[in-house]
Amino acid sequence: MLNTNESLLINTNLKKLKILLLELEDLMPENDIHSLLEELQIDSLSSIINLPINKIRFILNSPLFEKKIKHFKLNPNKWIRLRESNDDIELTTKHIFTKNDNNIQKVLEVEIKVSSFDKTNIFLESIGLAKRSYQEKIRYSYEYKGAMLEIDIWPMLNPYLEIEADNYKLIEDIIEDLDLNKYQIVSLNTEQLYKNINIDVHSISELKFD
Known part of the structure; x- marks a missing residue:
């Protein structure tokens, strides 16, 4: 029987593994995914x-799995965000996955609290980011029925509600x-909303209110 520390370690590693597997599903060519799932x-x-x-x-040690996961493409939908909001400063990894059958985008976020915006920014630059x-x-x-309802206001965009x-x-119930x-319901991220008004956010170094 596993002790408490061993069980905690296994659960932590399984959470990490799930994140990696979700990313593999999003990055691997579709044909490779289908053949791998069929074989396994x-x-x-x-x-x-x-x-x-x-x-x-x-499964993880099988030659088939090792062979299939070697094929990757650059992922433009994953990044690190350093955000200061009121008295809170957060460092977040954010990963936007492809839409599912209901046209809903799954977003994976891992957040940690940090004490200094400037020092964290220097740290990120010091490791080559x-x-x-x-x-x-x-x-x-706002929170409603266990869901998060957030009204976002961005420069040059009309305010919108995110559920x-x-x-x-x-x-659907909300x-x-x-x-x-x-x-008027759409499944678009902020980058896509800016594209709708012919603005490429990746070409703008600072996006600020006047």
Whole structure:
């Protein structure tokens, strides 16, 4: 029987493994994904963590798995964000995945609190990370039925409401509760909203309010 520390270590490593597997699913060529899932007889890579430990080891050490995961492309939808909001300073890794069958984008965020914006920025630069841009926005956050409702205001964009929930059914319920026009509901990130007004946010080093 595993002791408490061993169980905690396994659970922590499984969480890390799930993050890596989700990213593999997003980055690997579609043909490779389909053939790998078929050979391994699983529904998705992330479902591997639900298998017994011995089965997980067998899959991860298999020559087929090693061969398939060697093919990668550059991922433009993953970055590190350093944000100061009121008295809070957070360092976040953010990963936007491809849309699912309901046209909803899954976003994976891992956040830690830091004490100094300037020192953390210097630290990131010291390990070789280059600043892509500085951006300002105004956000109003609310919690409803366990979901996060956030009104974002960005320079040059109309304010919009973002709904973050664990499942699509809850999002539908909230849309109905708030009597929102379903024809105005879109699944776009901020970069795509700027593209709609012919602005490439990657070409702007500072995005600020006047």
